[in-house]
Amino acid sequence: MIHRMPVVAITLRSLLDRRRFWLMLLLAAVPVAITLLGRVLGDVTFSQIVFDRLVIQTVLPLIALVFGTGALGAELEDGTIVYLLAKPGRRFRIVLAKAAVAAGLTIALVLPATLLTGLIVATDAPDIVVPTVAYALAAVAGGTAYALGFLTLSSITSRALSIGLGYVLLWEGVLAGLLPGTQTFSIRQATLGLADALQGVDGETLDAGTSVTVLVVVILGSLALGSWRMSRYQLRGGD
Amino acid sequence: MTTEAPSQAAAISVEHVSRWYGNVVAVNDVSFSVGPGVTGLLGPNGAGKTTLLHMIAGLLAPSAGEVRVEGRPAWRDSEMYRHVGLVPERETVYPFLTGREFAIANARQQGLADPGAAAERAIALVELGDAADRRVGTYSKGMRQRIKMAAALVHEPPVLILDEPFNGMDPRQRLHMFELLRRMAEQGRTVLLSSHILEEVERMAESVLVIYAGRLAAAGDFRSIRRLMTDRPHVFHVRSTDDRRLASELLRLDCVFGVELDAKGLTVRTADLGQLTRHLPRIAKDTGISLRELRPTDDSLESVFAYLVGR
Amino acid sequence: MTSAPLGGRHGAGRGGSIYDLGYRVYEGPRLGRRAAVAALLRHTLRTAYGLGRSARSKIMPVGLVLLATLPALLAVGVIVLFAQFAQSDAAAGAADALSPVRYSTIFPFTAVLVFLFSASQAPELFGRDQLANTLPLYFSRAISRSDYAVARMLGLLIALLVLVLAPQLILFIGRVLVASDVMTGLADELPQVPTALLVGFIIALLVGSLAAAIAALTPRRSYATVAIVAVFLIPNVFAAILVSLDIGLFGQLAVLLSPADVLDGVNAFLFDSRADNITVRRARLEGWTYLVAAAIWTAASLAVLLRRYQRLAA
Numbered sequence: 067m068i069h070r071m072p073v074v075a076i077t078l079r080s081l082l083d084r085r086r087f088w089l090m091l092l093l094a095a096v097p098v099a100i101t102l103l104g105r106v107l108g109d110v111t112f113s114q115i116v117f118d119r120l121v122i123q124t125v126l127p128l129i130a131l132v133f134g135t136g137a138l139g140a141e142l143e144d145g146t147i148v149y150l151l152a153k154p155g156r157r158f159r160i161v162l163a164k165a166a167v168a169a170g171l172t173i174a175l176v177l178p179a180t181l182l183t184g185l186i187v188a189t190d191a192p193d194i195v196v197p198t199v200a201y202a203l204a205a206v207a208g209g210t211a212y213a214l215g216f217l218t219l220s221s222i223t224s225r226a227l228s229i230g231l232g233y234v235l236l237w238e239g240v241l242a243g244l245l246p247g248t249q250t251f252s253i254r255q256a257t258l259g260l261a262d263a264l265q266g267v268d269g270e271t272l273d274a275g276t277s278v279t280v281l282v283v284v285i286l287g288s289l290a291l292g293s294w295r296m297s298r299y300q301l302r303g304g305d
Numbered sequence: 306m307t308t309e310a311p312s313q314a315a316a317i318s319v320e321h322v323s324r325w326y327g328n329v330v331a332v333n334d335v336s337f338s339v340g341p342g343v344t345g346l347l348g349p350n351g352a353g354k355t356t357l358l359h360m361i362a363g364l365l366a367p368s369a370g371e372v373r374v375e376g377r378p379a380w381r382d383s384e385m386y387r388h389v390g391l392v393p394e395r396e397t398v399y400p401f402l403t404g405r406e407f408a409i410a411n412a413r414q415q416g417l418a419d420p421g422a423a424a425e426r427a428i429a430l431v432e433l434g435d436a437a438d439r440r441v442g443t444y445s446k447g448m449r450q451r452i453k454m455a456a457a458l459v460h461e462p463p464v465l466i467l468d469e470p471f472n473g474m475d476p477r478q479r480l481h482m483f484e485l486l487r488r489m490a491e492q493g494r495t496v497l498l499s500s501h502i503l504e505e506v507e508r509m510a511e512s513v514l515v516i517y518a519g520r521l522a523a524a525g526d527f528r529s530i531r532r533l534m535t536d537r538p539h540v541f542h543v544r545s546t547d548d549r550r551l552a553s554e555l556l557r558l559d560c561v562f563g564v565e566l567d568a569k570g571l572t573v574r575t576a577d578l579g580q581l582t583r584h585l586p587r588i589a590k591d592t593g594i595s596l597r598e599l600r601p602t603d604d605s606l607e608s609v610f611a612y613l614v615g616r
Numbered sequence: 617m618t619s620a621p622l623g624g625r626h627g628a629g630r631g632g633s634i635y636d637l638g639y640r641v642y643e644g645p646r647l648g649r650r651a652a653v654a655a656l657l658r659h660t661l662r663t664a665y666g667l668g669r670s671a672r673s674k675i676m677p678v679g680l681v682l683l684a685t686l687p688a689l690l691a692v693g694v695i696v697l698f699a700q701f702a703q704s705d706a707a708a709g710a711a712d713a714l715s716p717v718r719y720s721t722i723f724p725f726t727a728v729l730v731f732l733f734s735a736s737q738a739p740e741l742f743g744r745d746q747l748a749n750t751l752p753l754y755f756s757r758a759i760s761r762s763d764y765a766v767a768r769m770l771g772l773l774i775a776l777l778v779l780v781l782a783p784q785l786i787l788f789i790g791r792v793l794v795a796s797d798v799m800t801g802l803a804d805e806l807p808q809v810p811t812a813l814l815v816g817f818i819i820a821l822l823v824g825s826l827a828a829a830i831a832a833l834t835p836r837r838s839y840a841t842v843a844i845v846a847v848f849l850i851p852n853v854f855a856a857i858l859v860s861l862d863i864g865l866f867g868q869l870a871v872l873l874s875p876a877d878v879l880d881g882v883n884a885f886l887f888d889s890r891a892d893n894i895t896v897r898r899a900r901l902e903g904w905t906y907l908v909a910a911a912i913w914t915a916a917s918l919a920v921l922l923r924r925y926q927r928l929a930a
Binding site for chain 1: 672675676683728729731732735736838839841842843845846849850853854856857858860861863866
């Protein structure tokens with residue numbers, strides 16, 4: 067039954083459809099699986115890499131990409147967006163509702179995965195608790211930023227998936243290594259910086275202030291840009 | 306009805322509206338106004354009907370000109386949607402929702418006080434009660450059209466815009482839809498529907514807007530349009546007691562272009578209806594011929610349309 | 617049925633013909649299976665680079681090729697500059713020796729681009745026909761199901777070859793032309809060419825067949841895109857982690873199960889150079905194991921691809 071917020075309900079229903087959700091669940095389970103494997107094989111010191119490279123750099127952006135572009139992209143592509151547009155009320159509310167679902171689903175998958183990963187080795191290595199919580203919180207913030215960024219991207223272009231992939235793999239991946247200056251414009255670096263700051267560690271990433279600023283700017287900016295874009299969205303084609 | 310009354314704000318008013326995409330002009334300097342009753346927007350595919358309807362529904366900005374609904378500009382006025390119901394052309398509706406859920410979702414988004422009841426009423430109106438709990442993905446084309454209709458009617462809007470609403474409906478459903486829309490019009494609502502099927506528009510619409518290649522080819526009651534087209538021959542069928550004699554008499558008239566004689570009677574082509582109706586009885590009286598039957602053969606929307614399109 | 621002239625009479629202005637313009641069956645020569653497959657191959661190639669389509673569909677493939685050639689262009693540029701300003705071959709040679717861009721390192725630089733290309737284009741080539749239900753049209757022609765799969769696969773392979781070899785080509789041309797004497801330049805560079813070609817071919821084949829198999833499994837292109845990226849990315853990280861644990865066999869197995877690392881290994885082995893990839897270095901596998909792994913990955917992918925099209929309802 068549809069409850070209070072119809073846009074939220076519809077977006078949720080459409081994103082939770084069969085394969086897509088199970089694939090994302092599988093993706094989120096990878097870090098847990100690896101940690102389990104490592105635990106079985108007796109080594110627990112690697113968790114940092116799992117958090118850093120696997121969760122934050124791979125699983126998080128991919129899941130956020132799928133949910134972020136799927137939350138709005140499908141309706142824009144098949145034209146059912148008209149049922150949301152031809153209604154009273156500000157477009158901002160539509161964007162907010164979809165953003166909440168995209169970010170919420172991303173967090174719902176990545177947060178437990180991160181906590182579980184830490185939990186598995188916690189008994190043997192209790193000092194993993196602080197990094198676990200730090201990375202978990204950072205993942206929440208970073209996941210929201212990614213999801214909202216991709217959502218807004220999908221309101222601007224129909225090729226948001228490919229462009230988003232290009233951003234994650236090329237801009238945040240390859241380019242960040244070559245041109246350190248781009249690190250400021252990278253959600254990945256901001257997330258990692260936040261994680262380091264929460265642990266009290268001074269890594270080679272951005273400092274706390276910059277990290278938080280970047281994430282906040284991305285989140286608020288995406289909402290603003292997305293709302294602006296949807297309030298001017300024109301339904302072309304047909305006839 | 307197409308009205309020139311400036312005192313009241315017409316329900317829909319389109320003034321010198323154009324829409325182009327780069328070099329392609331989809332709608333070309335179109336002006337008209339629409340009031341209560343059923344108005345048909347008629348035109349072949351690609352004529353610009355959907356573009357025009359999207360502009361009226363505030364979903365597309367005109368490149369030039371003004372579109373007003375109930376006196377206010379349509380573009381970027383989301384409050385307008387409380388008074389406007391739109392049935393879009395595209396078939397796709399969320400396939401994973403049931404009909405009832407879809408109707409309720411629309412009702413909620415309209416901010417109705419009792420979305421459930423409103424949805425039920427709308428579903429009953431379109432006679433989808435039995436199928437309301439099935440997923441829309443399982444619906445036939447006609448059923449999907451009807452649930453879209455229900456979604457548009459859920460807030461009982463005074464203005465209803467329908468883009469090709471009868472697509473995929475079988476005759477019985479279409480008839481039902483006709484009745485529904487007629488009733489709405491009788492309640493004082495403004496119903497604007499588009500179609501490329503002449504028979505539908507002919508049956509439904511009191512007035513007609515003919516659009517072709519982005520231009521408004523004609524507006525108004527189609528019979529009056531017909532009468533205005535003086536340079537195209539009206540065609541009549543006449544049966545009398547002496548067709549041959551009548552034919553030769555008619556050929557003497559300036560206003561008669563051609564007369565065809567066959568077993569069923571005379572087919573007369575005339576440029577000026579008025580003149581013919583004056584001359585015909587006089588000829589009959591003078592020659593002693595009795596007229597058995599006189600009827601126009603081309604006063605249908607089809608001939609009007611064909612003529613306008615061919616211009 | 618053709619005409620008979622109207623009226624039979626001579627002269628007097630009579631005469632003329634009416635022709636039957638109704639449906640006719642084509643009786644002429646048909647080109648047959650080879651031509652059909654060749655046509656499909658050509659079409660696949662054109663689609664892979666967005667030729668014959670809107671500009672938007674060209675952005676990704678052409679953009680990626682340009683990006684891939686960037687390192688090579690820059691490297692050549694640097695060598696040229698050194699040669700100009702230093703005015704001595706020794707300096708240019710030194711610059712060349714210091715340059716991180718060589719035939720053996722081109723692939724590690726451009727790996728991500730290759731994966732992205734396959735993730736972006738393979739779903740287009742294999743998914744579209746499934747989505748639009750045009751497969752029955754293909755299969756009712758001279759093309760068999762396997763022909764279709766092979767033709768599409770070949771098209772993707774060639775498209776990827778262009779992407780993989782373009783930078784190599786630029787590097788080659790640059791270095792030959794920079795050399796003081798073209799002949800010695802050629803003599804220096806030519807020995808590396810067969811290796812570069814072989815490595816490029818293996819890369820294109822593995823990436824292509826894997827991407828094709830995944831793309832063929834689902835009509836929804838966005839699923840395929842993400843899945844293809846995931847299959848290169850995730851095992852890579854997986855292997856990196858396991859190898860860093862130094863647990864011998866598991867780590868090595870993980871490396872072989874990661875297509876990205878396998879390709880790195882092949883690259884290093886065939887060029888007889890030190891692998892750029894830490895994981896590969898640490899795994900300390902024999903070079904030929906990478907080749908075997910690559911062969912297995914390719915064979916398995918092609919098997920999946922062919923089987924999919926055999927069993928697809930169309």
